[in-house]
Amino acid sequence: MFNRRTIAVLKRELKNKLFSRTFILMTLLIPIFLFGILGFQTLIMTYSGNDKTNLVLITEDSNLTQKIKSDFNSLTFVKNGIIRFDYKTLSKAGFMGYLDESRKMLLEDKISGIIFIPGNALKNKKIEYYSKSPKNYQLFEKIRDPLNTTLLQVYFADKKLSPDEINFVKDKIDFNEYRISSDRKIEVEGYGNTIVSFLFSFLLYFSLIFTGTMVMRAVVEEKNNRIVEVLLSSVNSIELMTGKIIGTSITGVLQMAIWMLPLVVVISTTLFVLPPEFAVTLSIWQVLYFLLNFFIALVTFMGLFASVGAIFDNDQDAQSGIWPIMIIIMIPFFITMGLQSNPDNTIARIGSMFPFGSLIIMPARMALIDVPVWQLLFSFVINIATMLLLFPVAGKIYRTGILMTGKKPGWGEVIKWLQIKY
Amino acid sequence: MYSLEVKNLSKSFNNIKAVDNVSFSVPEGSVFGLIGRNGAGKTTTIRMMMNIYLPDSGEVLLRGVRIGQEFKDKAGYLPEERGLYKKMKIWDTLLYFAELKGKTGRETEKKAIQYLKKFELFDRRNAKVEDLSKGNQQKIQFITTVLHDPEFLILDEPFSGLDPVNTDLLKDIILDLKSSGKVIILSTHLMDFAERLCDHIALIDHGKIILHGSLNDIKNNYAKNNVILSCATDINFLKDSVLVDSIIDKGNEKSIKLKNPDDSDKLLQLLVENGIKVKKFIAGEISLHEIFIEVTSNGSSSNKEVANV
Numbered sequence: 217m218f219n220r221r222t223i224a225v226l227k228r229e230l231k232n233k234l235f236s237r238t239f240i241l242m243t244l245l246i247p248i249f250l251f252g253i254l255g256f257q258t259l260i261m262t263y264s265g266n267d268k269t270n271l272v273l274i275t276e277d278s279n280l281t282q283k284i285k286s287d288f289n290s291l292t293f294v295k296n297g298i299i300r301f302d303y304k305t306l307s308k309a310g311f312m313g314y315l316d317e318s319r320k321m322l323l324e325d326k327i328s329g330i331i332f333i334p335g336n337a338l339k340n341k342k343i344e345y346y347s348k349s350p351k352n353y354q355l356f357e358k359i360r361d362p363l364n365t366t367l368l369q370v371y372f373a374d375k376k377l378s379p380d381e382i383n384f385v386k387d388k389i390d391f392n393e394y395r396i397s398s399d400r401k402i403e404v405e406g407y408g409n410t411i412v413s414f415l416f417s418f419l420l421y422f423s424l425i426f427t428g429t430m431v432m433r434a435v436v437e438e439k440n441n442r443i444v445e446v447l448l449s450s451v452n453s454i455e456l457m458t459g460k461i462i463g464t465s466i467t468g469v470l471q472m473a474i475w476m477l478p479l480v481v482v483i484s485t486t487l488f489v490l491p492p493e494f495a496v497t498l499s500i501w502q503v504l505y506f507l508l509n510f511f512i513a514l515v516t517f518m519g520l521f522a523s524v525g526a527i528f529d530n531d532q533d534a535q536s537g538i539w540p541i542m543i544i545i546m547i548p549f550f551i552t553m554g555l556q557s558n559p560d561n562t563i564a565r566i567g568s569m570f571p572f573g574s575l576i577i578m579p580a581r582m583a584l585i586d587v588p589v590w591q592l593l594f595s596f597v598i599n600i601a602t603m604l605l606l607f608p609v610a611g612k613i614y615r616t617g618i619l620m621t622g623k624k625p626g627w628g629e630v631i632k633w634l635q636i637k638y
Numbered sequence: 639m640y641s642l643e644v645k646n647l648s649k650s651f652n653n654i655k656a657v658d659n660v661s662f663s664v665p666e667g668s669v670f671g672l673i674g675r676n677g678a679g680k681t682t683t684i685r686m687m688m689n690i691y692l693p694d695s696g697e698v699l700l701r702g703v704r705i706g707q708e709f710k711d712k713a714g715y716l717p718e719e720r721g722l723y724k725k726m727k728i729w730d731t732l733l734y735f736a737e738l739k740g741k742t743g744r745e746t747e748k749k750a751i752q753y754l755k756k757f758e759l760f761d762r763r764n765a766k767v768e769d770l771s772k773g774n775q776q777k778i779q780f781i782t783t784v785l786h787d788p789e790f791l792i793l794d795e796p797f798s799g800l801d802p803v804n805t806d807l808l809k810d811i812i813l814d815l816k817s818s819g820k821v822i823i824l825s826t827h828l829m830d831f832a833e834r835l836c837d838h839i840a841l842i843d844h845g846k847i848i849l850h851g852s853l854n855d856i857k858n859n860y861a862k863n864n865v866i867l868s869c870a871t872d873i874n875f876l877k878d879s880v881l882v883d884s885i886i887d888k889g890n891e892k893s894i895k896l897k898n899p900d901d902s903d904k905l906l907q908l909l910v911e912n913g914i915k916v917k918k919f920i921a922g923e924i925s926l927h928e929i930f931i932e933v934t935s936n937g938s939s940s941n942k943e944v945a946n947v
Contacts, residue, residue, distance in 0.1 A: 224737045232726075442721035446782070448690045449715035449792075450738035452707075619690065 221451040222459040229463025234470070242426070243471050247478075250418070254411075269299045269355065270326070274314070275333040278305040280370060284333075287366045293358060308334065315346060322348055329355070333363075338371055395497055396586070408496035410556055412479065413583035416506060417552035419475060420576050424513060424545055427468050428521035429538075431460070435525030435618070436534050444618050453615035457522055465514035472510050476503055498583060505592070506579045509599065513575040516603045517541065519610030526617030533624055548576035559584035569595050571602040609634065640701075641666045641821045642790070647686055647696035656682045658845040659696070664823060664838065669816050671836035671853075672825040673930070679845040680825040681718055684794050687823075688715050711739055714788035718795045718825075720779045724768035728759070728778055731767060732785055739786035746785065753781045757807070773801060780808065784815070791815060793824040797831055809835065829927040839926075843934050853926070860932070861924040862899040867892045867909075868918035875912065881905055886928065891918070893928055 233239055273288075275281045285303045288294050294301065306314055311332055321327045329347030337343055343363070345352075365386055372382050395409075438444045447456055482488050483498050490496065520541050528534040551567045559581065567573035568581050574595040581587055616633040617625070642664040649657040657679045664670045672680050685691040687698050689705060698705045700712075722731055732750045736742065754760040757777040759770075767775060776799055784791065796812075797805050812835060816822055826832050832839060832853075839856065841849035849856060863883065867873070868891045876882050876894070881901045886893040896902060902921035909916055 220740060221738055224734070228734055438721075441724070442717060442719040443723060444721070445685075445690065445717040445719065446715065446721050446735070446779075447738070449688045449713065449717070450710055450735070452689075619685075 218458070219455065222455045222462075225451065225456055225459025226463040226466075229460055230467060233464065233467040238430075239467065239471065243474055246419075246422070247475060250415070268297065269328045270302070271299060271328055271355075272302045272304060272318070272330045273333070274304045274306050274311055274330065276305065276307055276311075276335045280333070281305045283370060284363070284366050287362060291362055299355075299358070322346070331359075338367060341367065408490065408494045409498065409583050411494070412496055412498060413552070413555060413559075413580045415479075416583055417549060417555075417576060417580040419472065420510060420513065420579065421545060421549040423468060423472065423510070424517050424576075425542070427464060427514065428517055428541065431464055431518050432521045432525035432534055432538065433531060434460070435522050435614075436528060436531055439526065439529055439618055439621075448619075453618060454611050457519070457611055457614050461515055461518040461522060464518055465511055468514045469507055469511045473507055476507065479503065502582055505582065509575060509579055509596075512599045512603055516572075516575065516599070516606055517545070519603075519607050519614075523610040523613035523617065526614045527620075527625060527630060529621055529624075544572045545576065548573040552577055552580040555580055555584055565591075569598060571598055574598045574602075612636070639666050640664060642687070642823070643699040643702075644683070644687065645697050645699065647683060647693045647698070649682055649686060649691060649694050655845050657686070657693075660842065660845070660847050661696075662840040662847055662850050664821060666821065667816070667819055668837045669812065669822045669824070669835050671832040671839040672823065672842060673827065673829065673832045673839055673926075674825075674842035675827055675934070678842045680827075680842055681794055682845075683842065684715075684792055684823070684825055688713065688792060709790070711786075712788055713790040713792055714739075714783040714786065716780060716783040716791075716793045716796055718798070720776060722767045722775060722779060722782075724766070726767055727764055728754075728767060728770070729763040731778065732781055735782040736785045739788075741786040749787070750781070750785055753785065756811075757781065772799065773804060776800060777804065780811075784811075789820060791820055791822045791824075793822065795826055796824055797826065797828065829925070829930055833926040841930065841933060848933050849929070856929065857924060857926070858922075860929045861922045863896045864922065864924040864928075865894045865896065865902055865905060866918065866920040866923050867894055867916065869909070870915050870917065871913075873909070873914060876905075876908075879905075879908065881908065893924070 273281075273284060275284065281303050285301070288301060293299050304314070315330065318327055318330065322330070325348070329345055329350070329352065332344040332346065334342070334344070341364075345356075368382060368386050372385070438447070444456075451459075479496070479498070480500065480503055482490065483496055483503075484500060521538075524537050524541065525534055528537055548567060551564050551573065554561060555564050555577075564577055564581055568577035568587075569591060578587070578592070578595045582592070612634050613630060616636060617630070640663040644660060644662050644664075647657055647660045648655065660679070660683055662672075672683065674680050682691065686693045686696075687705070689698075689710060700709045726734070729750070732754075733742070733746065736746045736750070751760065754763055757774075757780075759774060759777060762770065762774075767778065770778065780796070783793070791812075793812075796808060800808060809831075812822055812824070824832075824835070836853055838852050839849070840847050873885075873892065876885060881896055881898070881904055883895040883897045885895070894905065896905065899922075906916070906919055909919075
């Protein structure tokens with residue numbers, strides 16, 4: 217399989233890809249794009265709307281109104297005027313009348329909403345919110361804690377508790393996350409590894425589909441231009457496919473290695489110190505495993521993409537014939553998305569040792585938890601086995617398809633190709 | 639001595655026999671023509687010879703040994719449907735295809751320069767293939783076929799799409815290569831070219847070989863009864879003559895088939911007696927074109943092999 221002809225094809229592939237504009241652009245643009253996405257997400261999350269929010273806060277007890285007013289005035293979002301409060305003390309009946317009067321103001325957005333704290337709130341903490349768009353979770357998120365604090369203080373005011381005791385009641389439980397790994401270290405766990413895990417699965421997903429589509433296109437082009445016939449008069453189809461795929465895979469891994477460089481610098485040197493909540497616990501070996509895993513994934517999937525390219529003789533048909541491969545890339549990718557809420561869920565654990573899943577889920581899992589060595593090895597063996605089993609199958613489809621022209625073959629026909637003996 | 643022997647090759651596509659039990663032999667140092675109509679099975683046969691298609695049955699022998707990679711390395715193949723990487727530079731294209739055949743280094747580069755100069759493309763060696771005209775792309779394709787100095791040249795419809803000047807240039811190169819001892823196999827549906835270039839032919843029709851042997855022998859065999867006549871006046875009266883089997887009107891010339899090959903003298907006499915002004919009278923001559931029409935229109939599929947190839 218590896219001879220001078222395969223090497224010649226491989227060399228052309230490398231030369232062609234590495235110095236192409238696409239390669240250089242992708243290598244530069246993907247990190248920018250990724251950070252762009254992260255930044256954009258943060259922006260969306262923190263965006264609170266630039267409209268000023270005018271709220272009316274009404275209680276049934278003037279003491280409570282005063283207390284809330286003085287407490288709220290020290291809050292940042294009140295101080296810098298993002299939310300403006302009008303405070304009133306009205307009875308339940310008075311409030312109903314006020315609500316009727318303010319209906320027009322509410323509908324015209326002169327008042328964003330009215331918060332009514334009934335007397336009973338000091339027993340059951342039920343508070344009413346009236347607005348044109350009442351499901352304003354962002355607002356609730358903002359005022360829930362300060363309001364709770366004030367209510368607690370009022371509630372406990374005559375019960376002779378010290379502020380410390382009140383604080384204890386008020387405070388929520390704070391989980392400090394520590395990662396236990398086999399090397400006996402206990403480390404504070406931040407978001408760093410979650411980001412790395414996301415990075416691993418996104419880059420795998422993206423690169424596999426992107427490189428795959430390129431390989432598929434190249435095969436369709438060779439088939440279409442009839443170059444393949446000239447090539448096949450010198451090399452056989454397996455040599456051609458092997459050279460092409462190994463060449464592409466080396467290019468892909470090289471690109472991935474470039475993308476990994478900043479990560480490697482972060483984890484192995486002290487040039488950049490990340491804030492503790494973004495600290496990354498990862499060893500060089502894991503990055504190497506990731507790259508090796510990526511290489512196997514490329515070889516495995518590129519074989520499939522090449523055979524789909526060989527089945528069809530134009531890009532459109534090939535695009536529509538690609539769905540079986542997309543499914544086996546996308547399902548594992550979606551499973552990795554679920555890892556962020558529970559890195560050790562059963563589906564992910566099984567998926568990471570299942571053909572195809574092992575290629576995409578394992579790297580993401582490995583970044584989040586200390587995967588037992590046997591699982592890593594098992595997954596690796598599955599990867600190699602999948603690759604070795606699939607490559608000849610892809611080769612068979614490739615060698616038959618590449619010379620077929622004219623009618624678009626059905627899947628049944630493609631299965632028949634597998635039975636052709638060479 | 640045969641360099642290549644094709645033995646009982648068959649290949650079907652979707653239960654249609656594209657090539658049906660085809661056998662022929664290519665002598666050393668010959669120009670061999672595989673001729674037939676479009677869709678007769680020429681390209682399929684050639685692809686099986688190049689090991690691109692695997693035959694359903696039969697085999698191809700290179701000096702007695704079944705063909706394999708060794709043959710691919712020794713052969714240069716110009717497919718009917720040309721194909722090059724559009725975005726690749728001409729120089730890189732030439733060296734890449736040579737490298738696939740195992741040829742690299744100074745020697746190959748020198749040859750590439752020679753060929754590029756011969757085809758007047760040396761100045762454009764750094765251009766991309768897609769920037770060349772179609773005719774020039776064909777020339778590049780031809781250079782990729784011969785650059786590795788192959789022992790065998792397999793050319794599928796080599797003249798299609800070439801202008802007269804380049805056709806002559808290619809013809810000269812083919813004859814040059816022949817004189818340097820290469821074996822050249824070409825397929826064509828153009829009988830004129832086959833007649834002028836080939837010493838041996840195999841005529842393929844509907845996937846079957848219907849005629850096979852040395853061109854001279856075949857022509858002699860078919861020409862025995864034939865007379866080519868060119869004259870100014872009408873010769874319709876000959877139709878009823880006992881001497882004549884059939885007359886094919888070819889415009890300026892008529893091709894007359896006699897019932898008995900020894901009757902050509904009598905025919906000439908008859909023409910003179912009838913006051914016909916004969917411009918040209920060639921007995922025992924026939925064009926490959928006529929043979930082709932005759933054997934393919936017979937509808938006979940019997941293997942008319944000529945002895946003493």
